[in-house]
Amino acid sequence: MHDYDAEYRRLKITGHRGWAGSAQERNLARMTDTLDRLEREFLPSPPARILELGCGNGMSWSLLMAGKGYEVHGIDISEIAIVWAKEQFAERRLSGAFRKGNVCEMPFIPDASFDIVMDGSCLHCLIGCDRTRCLQEVHRILRADGVFVVSTMCGLPKSDDAKARFDPVNGQLLQDGRAYRTLKPLKDIVREVMDARFEVRESTVSVNPWWDHATMAVASRRPRSPDGANGNRVAPRT
Numbered sequence: 001m002h003d004y005d006a007e008y009r010r011l012k013i014t015g016h017r018g019w020a021g022s023a024q025e026r027n028l029a030r031m032t033d034t035l036d037r038l039e040r041e042f043l044p045s046p047p048a049r050i051l052e053l054g055c056g057n058g059m060s061w062s063l064l065m066a067g068k069g070y071e072v073h074g075i076d077i078s079e080i081a082i083v084w085a086k087e088q089f090a091e092r093r094l095s096g097a098f099r100k101g102n103v104c105e106m107p108f109i110p111d112a113s114f115d116i117v118m119d120g121s122c123l124h125c126l127i128g129c130d131r132t133r134c135l136q137e138v139h140r141i142l143r144a145d146g147v148f149v150v151s152t153m154c155g156l157p158k159s160d161d162a163k164a165r166f167d168p169v170n171g172q173l174l175q176d177g178r179a180y181r182t183l184k185p186l187k188d189i190v191r192e193v194m195d196a197r198f199e200v201r202e203s204t205v206s207v208n209p210w211w212d213h214a215t216m217a218v219a220s221r222r223p224r225s226p227d228g229a230n231g232n233r234v235a236p237r238t
Ligand SMILES: C[S@@+](CC[C@H](N)C(=O)[O-])C[C@H]1O[C@@H](n2cnc3c(N)ncnc32)[C@H](O)[C@@H]1O
Pocket: 004, 018, 019, 020, 053, 054, 055, 056, 057, 059, 060, 061, 075, 076, 077, 078, 081, 101, 102, 103, 104, 120, 121, 122, 125, 126
């Protein structure tokens, strides 16, 4: 697996504020807009419980959502990132619960624990069947009326650098010859999500010169009622 501890050590030593390095502030501004829109259209209101998958040092979705009054929890594979997230929240007197763990296996989280699960750009870090394992875990820990926000790379590589290290057969970007990111067309990601018993309520794609990035609002698919009606029917907006 990619050495995320080394990555966070480097970010911290070089004085960066989070995963995105010098682009952190710009990304945060974009995420703020996205979150405001999601909150208006899909998300339960604060103080709903949210879990950020791959929360890193907590300085993206977790920070924004804690600021809005959500009950924030975060999980990340990197111990260094989790210690840093705790420090950052303590410095800002924000409340958040962060723990080291693998998003493909979260037995310490009971079923139906969260109103919102935010993908902190973590799903695209998962390779092969780890993606199915993670989606199944999210389905288990999300409340029946909860919302899963998928934030993921998508499409095909566009820059020469990305094209040069792309495995088109498996839809993966390679680093030192090993797969470290999944990069697939959006329709394939939607299929994976639907196979994990979710339905996609909305997706938006931001277009970049290197590859695109999708944000999807996703809900658990409920069993159909005996009369054949879709269990996800909602009252019309008035
Ligand atoms: C692209 S970074 C994003 C970090 C943070 N969400 C942000 O937006 O700044 C992806 C994060 O996922 C974490 N990660 C990768 N694989 C993971 C896994 N299997 N379980 C938990 N975290 C993982 C990495 O350590 C990293 O912090």
